[in-house]
Every structure is written in structure tokens, then in C-alpha cells.
Amino acid sequence: MAAEDDADIAELLAVVLRGAGYTVYTASDGEQAMLLIQQHLPDLVILDHHMPGRSGLEIAQALRADPRTADLPLLMISTAAPGEATVVFDDVLAKPLLPRVLKAHVESLLTAARPGAPEFASPLLDRRRLGALARYDWDHxxxxxxxxxxxxxxxxxxxxxxxxxxxxxxxxxxxxxxxxxxxxxxxxxxxxxxxxxxxxxxxxxxxxxxxxxxxxxxxxxxxxxxxxxxxxxxxxxxxxxxxxxxxxxxxxxxxxxxxxxxxxxxxxxxxxxxxxxxxxxxxx
CATH class of the missing domain: 3.30.450.40 (GAF domain)
Structure with a gap:
């Protein structure tokens, strides 16, 4: 599930992740995001911080407080993530975001969250390492x-x-x-x-x-x-x-x-x- 009030960015998130084989629900504000999360209990939640209704940080704090969603992998994508985000979220990325960076971090979060898997099933899947790789323009x-x-x-x-x-x-x-x-x-x-x-x-x-x-x-x-x-x-x-x-x-x-x-x-x-x-x- 991806919550983003910028329609162009929301569409980009959906296109990239659906192209990678994921089912994606999108929300344009905090209240709609909470409703979709409660309805579908997704495997991963992506949140912008500044959204109408409730901020991404407020949503994340509510999810962590609910036993049904406390362990959901949470990813914040924001131009100005608050300092508390690094504590509440599993991962924080800055905009603008390249598609390969997004896919690498999503796959790593989902891999780490699979039942019975260690935090990183292999150093190859370490989301920090994959994120570091994605930050270079290696095709130049x-x-x-x-x-x-x-x-x-x-x-x-x-x-x-x-x-x-x-x-x-x-x-x-x-x-x-x-x-x-x-x-x-x-x-x-x-x-x-x-x-x-x-x-x-x-x-x-x-x-x-x-x-x-x-x-x-x-x-x-x-x-x-x-x-x-x-x-x-x-x-x-x-x-x-x-x-x-x-x-x-x-x-x-x-x-x-x-x-x-x-x-x-x-x-x-x-x-x-x-x-x-x-x-x-x-x-x-």
C-alpha cells in the first residue's frame, strides 16, 4: 500500500511496483491510507510524510501501536522526513527517487519480513547495501x-x-x-x-x-x-x-x-x- 498526495508520484510508485509484480493500493491522504490498511492488511506500507488529514509519521505511530499491524514493514518516502521517522519506520528514502532504488528497498524489506527469515536472509539482500548500490549512475x-x-x-x-x-x-x-x-x-x-x-x-x-x-x-x-x-x-x-x-x-x-x-x-x-x-x- 502506498500513500502519496502528489498524484504524479503516486502513479509512478504504482507503475514501478506493479511492473515488478506487486499488487498496489494507493491512497491520496492519511485517512484513506488508514482505511485501506485496515481493509487489506498489506505486506508493506509506503508513506509520504506531509499528507492531508494525517501525516505519514502519525499513521506509522498508529500502526505500531496496533497489535495487528505492529510488525508491518514501513517505508517513508519524503523530501523532509522528520527525525522520529528513523525510529518508527524500517526504512526512509528521500525524494526524488529512482525506480531501481525503490524496487531494491521494497524487495529487501519484504524479504526480511518473511516468516522464519533472519533480518537479512543473506548479505546480498541487505537493504542498506542494495540501497547503496542504487545510488550510483552505473550506466553513465x-x-x-x-x-x-x-x-x-x-x-x-x-x-x-x-x-x-x-x-x-x-x-x-x-x-x-x-x-x-x-x-x-x-x-x-x-x-x-x-x-x-x-x-x-x-x-x-x-x-x-x-x-x-x-x-x-x-x-x-x-x-x-x-x-x-x-x-x-x-x-x-x-x-x-x-x-x-x-x-x-x-x-x-x-x-x-x-x-x-x-x-x-x-x-x-x-x-x-x-x-x-x-x-x-x-x-x-
């Missing part, structure tokens, strides 16, 4: 050109054919810069997250080395190894200024490789440069 052509140049230099200095900068979403590894990548991975600009070497670092926040994937228990059955022929891998995490692991900078080889401390130092330095590029394209 100049961002990609800059990251391509860094990955090319890394590949050359480590003497390996492939280098990538990948962002790890909840279901997808998204490549935002690369050198030497061809075939379907280049066309798709990424891989399923289940196949991703880089995804491991979202859990550990530590460098990940695979000298020979054909003998590595965790990777030897990976389709990227068995079908695409990637044999060696070295990666370091891409970490934002708030400590969120957004993805990784890595190199890959088609034969076994011994990685050195010098290699890791090169990767870390390049990862810092990549994060500096990303920060230049951080959305307001």
Missing part, C-alpha cells in the same frame, strides 16, 4: 569508459587476459567496466549471481583467490569454469565510504595462476580508483 558512459581504462591497466600489469569491475546485486553480477571480456558475458554485461566469484566477497569483505578453479571445491562445478574456461581468479572488494561491499575488482585467467602480494596490492590500488570513479557518479 563516462563512468564505464573510466573503469574500462582501469581494468585494462590491471590486466596488463598482472599479465592476465581478463579484468572486470563488478557490482553484486541480489540476483545479478553487473559489470560496470572490463577488459578482455567477450561472448555472452560481454553482451549481458554480467552473470547470474550464483555463478559469480566476486559475490563471495559480499559475505567476507576479504580478497578472494582461486589459483586453479578446476581443483577448487567451491568453484570446480561453476559453469564459468566448466563451460567458459575461467581457471584462475583474484579479486578484492569494492567498498563504499560507509563500509558497504558493493562488488569487486578482479582478474581472471584461462590457466592456473599463482597470485602474489604484489598482485593483491595492484588490485587494491585499482579498486580504490574504481570507487573514486563511482563516487563521482553518486546520485544526490
Amino acid at each position: 558512459p563516462q563512468l564505464r569508459r573510466s573503469v574500462d581504462a582501469i581494468t585494462k591497466r590491471t590486466a596488463q600489469r598482472l599479465g592476465l587476459p581478463i579484468s572486470m569491475a563488478n557490482l553484486i546485486l541480489d540476483t545479478t553480477q553487473l559489470t560496470v567496466g572490463s577488459h578482455g571480456v567477450t561472448g555472452w558475458i560481454a553482451e549481458a554485461q554480467g552473470t547470474p549471481v550464483e555463478w559469480s566469484f566476486c559475490a563471495r566477497m559480499v559475505d567476507t569483505a576479504e580478497p578472494y583467490l582461486v589459483p586453479d578453479a578446476t581443483t577448487d571445491p567451491a568453484q570446480q562445478h561453476n559453469p564459468l569454469v566448466q563451460i567458459d574456461g575461467f581457471i584462475s581468479y583474484a579479486g578484492v572488494p569494492l567498498v563504499d565510504r560507509d563500509g558497504q561491499v558493493l562488488g569487486a575488482h578482479c582478474v581472471l585467467g584461462t590457466s592456473a595462476q599463482t597470485f602474489t602480494d604484489v598482485d593483491l596490492t595492484e588490485l587494491r590500488a585499482a579498486a580504490d580508483e574504481i570507487m573514486a570513479v563511482l563516487e563521482r557518479y553518486r546520485l544526490p
Whole structure:
């Protein structure tokens, strides 16, 4: 359920969420919002703060006080959220809002609220991490050109054919810069997250080395190894200024490789440069 008194924003919320497969009820004021919530007991409530009748904060406080709705995931979207909102709401986002930011936060809130699930079923689904990822304009052509140049230099200095900068979403590894990548991975600009070497670092926040994937228990059955022929891998995490692991900078080889401390130092330095590029394209 989404309550928003601006008709254009309300329509945008409905279109984006219905397009993602959700059933959406919309309200244009606080009283209508409360009525819809009581009628439908939705899985998630999205509230603007400044609305006719009752504010978003007042509605949230009433919902928290009612045993039937006390545990409902609550998301505030507002240009001027009150300080108390961070206590009452599960998540607070500022307008204007990109559709991908909205979808990432909604999915994360719903995942965390499913019965029997921990607060975050996996670090991949941590709403703070997904929200951080969504704040970058990773499709910007100049961002990609800059990251391509860094990955090319890394590949050359480590003497390996492939280098990538990948962002790890909840279901997808998204490549935002690369050198030497061809075939379907280049066309798709990424891989399923289940196949991703880089995804491991979202859990550990530590460098990940695979000298020979054909003998590595965790990777030897990976389709990227068995079908695409990637044999060696070295990666370091891409970490934002708030400590969120957004993805990784890595190199890959088609034969076994011994990685050195010098290699890791090169990767870390390049990862810092990549994060500096990303920060230049951080959305307001």
C-alpha cells in the first residue's frame, strides 16, 4: 500500500511496483491510507510524510501501536522526513527517487519480513547495501569508459587476459567496466549471481583467490569454469565510504595462476580508483 498526495508520484510508485509484480493500493491522504490498511492488511506500507488529514509519521505511530499491524514493514518516502521517522519506520528514502532504488528497498524489506527469515536472509539482500548500490549512475558512459581504462591497466600489469569491475546485486553480477571480456558475458554485461566469484566477497569483505578453479571445491562445478574456461581468479572488494561491499575488482585467467602480494596490492590500488570513479557518479 502506498500513500502519496502528489498524484504524479503516486502513479509512478504504482507503475514501478506493479511492473515488478506487486499488487498496489494507493491512497491520496492519511485517512484513506488508514482505511485501506485496515481493509487489506498489506505486506508493506509506503508513506509520504506531509499528507492531508494525517501525516505519514502519525499513521506509522498508529500502526505500531496496533497489535495487528505492529510488525508491518514501513517505508517513508519524503523530501523532509522528520527525525522520529528513523525510529518508527524500517526504512526512509528521500525524494526524488529512482525506480531501481525503490524496487531494491521494497524487495529487501519484504524479504526480511518473511516468516522464519533472519533480518537479512543473506548479505546480498541487505537493504542498506542494495540501497547503496542504487545510488550510483552505473550506466553513465563516462563512468564505464573510466573503469574500462582501469581494468585494462590491471590486466596488463598482472599479465592476465581478463579484468572486470563488478557490482553484486541480489540476483545479478553487473559489470560496470572490463577488459578482455567477450561472448555472452560481454553482451549481458554480467552473470547470474550464483555463478559469480566476486559475490563471495559480499559475505567476507576479504580478497578472494582461486589459483586453479578446476581443483577448487567451491568453484570446480561453476559453469564459468566448466563451460567458459575461467581457471584462475583474484579479486578484492569494492567498498563504499560507509563500509558497504558493493562488488569487486578482479582478474581472471584461462590457466592456473599463482597470485602474489604484489598482485593483491595492484588490485587494491585499482579498486580504490574504481570507487573514486563511482563516487563521482553518486546520485544526490
